[in-house]
Amino acid sequence: CIQFNPVDENYFISGSIDGKVRIWGIREERVIDWADxxxxxxxxSYQQDGKGFVVGSVTGTCRFYVASGKYFKLEAQIGIRGKKKASGNKITGIQVII
Known part of the structure; x- marks a missing residue:
């Protein structure tokens, strides 16, 4: 999954099956920062102001990142759990509204 930064179209974030979150630079033509x-x-999904984003996983974990320029760091993490299952529910979509 990918999304362009809503305030700076030179950057976009991506996440995939390999478990890596990446910030890409269009002008730089490369990965600027990443985390496994x-x-x-x-x-x-980016926040509307482009200063952070949320990543969802198949195990039901949401990770909240703060973006500072080209770089990012983990700010918080929560697990979404089902009523009957010990494991989490797959997160299939995120929309940041703040």
Whole structure:
């Protein structure tokens, strides 16, 4: 999954089955920063101001990142759990509304 930064179209974020979150630079033509979450990424979404984003995984974990220029760092993490299952519910979509 990918999404362009809503305030700077030179950058976009991606997440995939390899478990890596990446910020790409269009002008730089390369990956600017990345993190390995060791989980299959199933959803990703920037905040409207472009200063952060949320990553969802197939195991039901949401990770909240703060973006500072070209780089990012993990700010918080939560697990979404089902009523009957011990494991999490797959996150299939994220929409940041703040």
């Amino acid at each position: 979450i060791r989980d299959v990424i199933s959803a990703i």
